[in-house]
Amino acid sequence: MIPARRVSLFSNWFARYMRYRIHKAFNRVVVMPFEPKPGHSVLLLCNHFSWWDGFFGNYLAYWHLKRKLYIMMQEDHLRKRMLFNLFGGFSIEKGSREMIRSLQYAAGLLNDPENLVVVFPQGELISNHATEIEIGNGIERLIKNIKGPCQVVYSCVLIDYFESLKPSAFIHLFDCGVAGEVPFGQLVSNINAHHKQALANQVHADH
Numbered sequence: 001m002i003p004a005r006r007v008s009l010f011s012n013w014f015a016r017y018m019r020y021r022i023h024k025a026f027n028r029v030v031v032m033p034f035e036p037k038p039g040h041s042v043l044l045l046c047n048h049f050s051w052w053d054g055f056f057g058n059y060l061a062y063w064h065l066k067r068k069l070y071i072m073m074q075e076d077h078l079r080k081r082m083l084f085n086l087f088g089g090f091s092i093e094k095g096s097r098e099m100i101r102s103l104q105y106a107a108g109l110l111n112d113p114e115n116l117v118v119v120f121p122q123g124e125l126i127s128n129h130a131t132e133i134e135i136g137n138g139i140e141r142l143i144k145n146i147k148g149p150c151q152v153v154y155s156c157v158l159i160d161y162f163e164s165l166k167p168s169a170f171i172h173l174f175d176c177g178v179a180g181e182v183p184f185g186q187l188v189s190n191i192n193a194h195h196k197q198a199l200a201n202q203v204h205a206d207h
Contacts, residue, residue, distance in 0.1 A: 001075075001090070001091055001092070001093070001098040001101045001102045001105065002075060002078055002079070002085065002090060002091040003090050003105060004070050004085060004088050004089060004090040004109075005085050005086055006068070006069075006070065006086065006087065006088045007086045010086045010087060011068075011069065011086070011087050011088060012062075014058070014087045015058055015059075015061075015062040015063075015069075018055045018058050018059060019059060019062075019063065021055070022052070022055060022056075022059055022169075025052075025166070026166055026167055026168060026169050027161075027164040027165075027166035027167065027168045028168040028169070029059070029168070029169045029171070030168065030169070030170045030171065030205075030206075031060065031064050031171045031173070032170070032171065032172050032173055034064070034065075034153075034173035034175075036065050036066070036067070036151055036153070037149075037151045037175075037178075039113050039149060040113055040149045040150055040151040040178070041067070041109075041110040041111070041112060041113050041114070041115045041116065041117075041146075041148060041149070041150045041151070042061075042065055042067050042110075042115075042116040042117075042150070042151050042153055043110055043116075043117055043119065043142075043143070043146075043150055043151070043152045043153065043179060044057060044060065044061070044065070044116055044117065044118045044119070044153050044155055045119055045120075045121050045135075045139070045152065045153070045154050045155065045176070045191065046118060046119070046120055046154075046155040046156075046157070047120075047122065047126075047128055047130075047133060047155070047156050047157060047195070048120035048122045048123075048124065048125055048126060049125060049126060049127055049128040049130075049157070050125070050128075050157075050159075052157075052169075053120065053157065054071055054073070054084075054118065056155070056157050056169065056171065057069065057071055057118035057155070058071075058087070058118075060155065060171065060173075061116045061118070064173075065116055065153075067114060067115055067116030068088070068114050068115050068116065069087070069088045069116055069118065070088040070089075070090060070106070070109050070115060070116065070117045070118070071084070071087075071088055071089050071090075071117070071118040072090060072091075072092050072102065072106055072117065072118065072119045072120070073089050073090070073091055073092070074091070074092065074093070074094075075091035075092065075093040075098075076093075078090070078091045079091075090102065090105060090106070092138075094123065094138075099138065100141070103138055103141050103142045103145065104145050106119070106142050107142055107143075107144075107145030107146045107147075108145075110146045110148065110150045110179070111146065111147050111148035111150075112148065113148065113149065119139065119142070121133065121134075121135040121136065121139050121191075122134060122135075123136060128156075128157065128158055128159060131195070131196060131199065132192060132195075133191055133192055133195050135187075135188050135191065139184075140184040143179045143180065143184070143187075144180070146179045146180065149178060149179075150178065150179040151175065151176075151177075151178055151179075152175075152176040152177055152178070152179055152182070152187065153173055153174065153175060153176060154173070154174045154176050154190075154191045154194050154195070155171060155172070155173055155174075156171070156172040156174075156194065156195050156198040156199075157169055157170070157171050157172075158170045158172065158198060158199070158202045160202070160205060160207070162207035163207065168207070170202060170205055172194075172197075172198035172201065172202075174190075174191075174194035174197075174198075176190050176191060176194070177190070
């Protein structure tokens with residue numbers, strides 16, 4: 001397991017650079033209104049459909065949710081891009097003994113109310129047209145190990161072009177409650193209800 005070696009100077013520079021890259025690549029980035037709970041860390045569970053997903057998490061952490069970013073990455077992916085380790089990237093290797101350590105590490109980060117941890121519960125790239133979000137038991141174990149106040153937030157990014165040659169990203173954020181206060185089965189149901197709501201809302205997106 002590779003822990004994060006987050007360096008604030010590099011992280012702050014990278015957040016500004018990626019904001020520039022995102023706004024250059026996309027026609028618009030629309031983040032639906034959302035206020036995180038004061039005094040709570042944020043476990044940001046995101047749909048995972050593109051190369052951009054981690055950078056959207058970075059964008060949300062710095063410019064909207066105002067937390068220090070950490071992001072769970074597949075270990076083989078992180079080893080190929082160790083620079084991300086300086087921006088808050090830490091590893092997980094599914095099916096290994098080290099997986100439990102990674103989940104405990106993530107939970108430890110979330111004991112600090114200044115932190116935000118990005119996790120992709122689908123565990124693989126799946127089209128953002130999917131209507132169901134499958135969430136593995138690892139998320140349940142992670143949440144059970146969080147000791148401090150932590151808000152669970154679901155982020156659903158949907159892409160449309162409308163009249164532009166460039167895509168627009170619409171980021172729908174939903175409050176899923178405080179870690180430990182919502183039974184895991186109910187949390188999974190809530191996330192899927194929120195995901196379906198985002199898909200329905202997207203039909204009426206302003207363009």
